[in-house]
Amino acid sequence: MMMTRHFIDVGQGTETRRMHFRKAGSGPALLMLHQSPRSSKEFETLMRQWGEHFTCIAMDIPGFGQSEAVPDGDIGAFADATIGFLDALGIEKCAAYGFHSGGMILVTALKRHPERFSTLAIGGYAVWTEEEKDLFGEQYLPPFHPQPYGEHLQWLWNRILEQSWFFPWFAADKDHRLSVAHDDPEVVDVIAREMLEAGDSYRAGYGAVLNAPRDLPASDAEVPPCLISAYDGDPLQTHFDRLGTLPKGWATQKVKTPAEHQSVSLEHLLKSETPTIEAITEADEEGVCPIEAAGFDGLIHWKGNRQSGLLRLHAPGFDLNSVDHGQSLAIDLPGHGLSDDWQGEAPTDWADWLSVLNAVADALGTSDITYAVPPAGDVDQLYPDLSPDRFGCHLNKAWQIVRARHMFRPWYEANVAHAIDFDAADIAPDKLAKDHLALLNARAAKAYHTALLGRQI
Known part of the structure; x- marks a missing residue:
């Protein structure tokens, strides 16, 4: 089942927030909210399963994934942002599923706007004791x-x-x-x-649910049905005894496994009738387009002005944020940034990359492509293996690379002969953090660099 990704501008009052979401399936709308500190990526597998029954729409909660943060960390602000998201999509009523903090946000949103939901299924609901709140304190x-x-x-x-x-x-x-x-x-x-x-x-997002009071609807409230379930080993299963009297049509269920939790949640969601959604609006200056060419069949993240006719590409090991695209367009190359990876091993033949880039240019309506110069050095040494290991050593390795490449060229020749001038602002931790994440996400950097060398021959 095809998974698509989208950006949308959500206006609330005088503010506009860009939010990111994933979409899969067809039929009635099902809004899905992830736990903290995750993103909508958490639901990719589940969306492909439940997409047989629903149009699954999993949003990145503000401040997580690719969604801009809310200024207020109160759980009500996150509930209002959720309703604002539905407004921006043009969804008047939907079913909803949330896990842990995502579920708590949905309950608050439903309590404030019961007319916007047909039914709700959530994985656990936290009711913290004062002792637990004291234990969490600033440590959590x-x-x-x-x-x-x-x-x-x-x-x-x-x-x-x-x-x-x-x-x-x-x-x-x-x-x-x-x-x-x-x-x-x-x-x-x-x-x-x-x-x-x-x-x-x-x-902010995590704190909103840790500091949230019990915010369930009153026992006599006229609200859509809801199932709260939790599997053995989920710490929120023990909170069922703290929930108090629930509204009519609300129930709790203890299950043994995560798979069983998902099964009973789906069964509950299917009991209510939910409207089918219409076409979805997207942001004008950012999006994700499907591309199929030369062994690549996936999504390419783009940003900028689609009317410019010019596509600027970043260097291997970076992402589109490294490109000063101005009024033009930039993309995350396949296997980089927020774009999908190649289905198999990334090719080193320039013809394959060019085929994909031409398909991207056609899809985005651009007629010209400019290429960033790849870094100098031996390709094998420039891009060492950054596969995750048991001890997280790859995170530190990537950090040392992005720091050193501001000081030496190539970065692995850390000596006077290869020292280069640099601006101290370029090694500020916040700047390095962006480069660090880009390098970690550059799964195809070595292959793309090799292909570029073939292009230049």
Whole structure:
């Protein structure tokens, strides 16, 4: 099932916020809200399954993924942003599913605007005790800012790794152990990258639900039906006893596994009638277009002016944010940034890359392409393996690369003979953080560089 990605400008009052969402399937609209500190990427597999029944629309909650943050961290602000998102899409009524913090935001949105929802299914609902709030304190959501030498990356890796070991994650003792512990580096890496995308704004969304009071509708409220379920090992399963009397049509259900939670949620969602949605509006200056050519069949992220006729490409190992495209267009190359990767191994033949780039140019209506000069040096040394390992060493390796390449050319020749002039502002931690994430996401950098060399021959 095809997954598409979109950007939309959401206006609320005098402010406009650009938000990103994923879409899959057909039929009635199903809004999906992820947990913190994730993004809509969390739901990709589930969307392909549930897309048989619904038009699944999973938005990046403001401040996470590619959605701009809200200035207020109150859970009501996130609920209002959700309704604003539906308004921008032109969706008057939909079904909705949310997990953990995403579910809590949906409950608040439903309580404020019950007419906008046909039914709701959520994974867990938190009702914190005063003792738990005191335990969380400032420890649960410490500031997350890039540090000059990448010190923040070691903390990040262990924080994400151990959140499946203990709850809360920092309470490393036998009383707070979880039964769902793992050390899968691929899983940890995905979540760590999403945390890198969110940056310090993760505290707003996460904090909104940690500080939220019990915000369930009154027991006599006229609201759409809702199922709250949680699987064994989910720390919010124990909160069912704290929910109190629920409205008519609301129920809780304890299940054994995540798969069973998803199954009972879908069964519940299918019981209510939900309108089918019309065409969806998108932002004018940013989007994601489907491309199929030369072994590539995926989505390409673009940004800029589609009327310019000029497409500017970034260098291998970077993304479109490194290009000063002005009034022209820029894209994330295949296997870079927010664009999809090649289906198999990225090709090193320039003809394959050119075929895709020409298809992109046709899709975006551009007639001219400019290429960034690739960095000097040996391709094998310029792009070492950055596959995630059990200890998160790849995060530090990538940080050291993006720092060193401002000081030496090539970056791996750190000596006087290869020193280059640089502006100290270029190695500011916030600037390095953007380059760092771009390098981590540049899965096809080595192949593209090799192909460029073939083009120049």
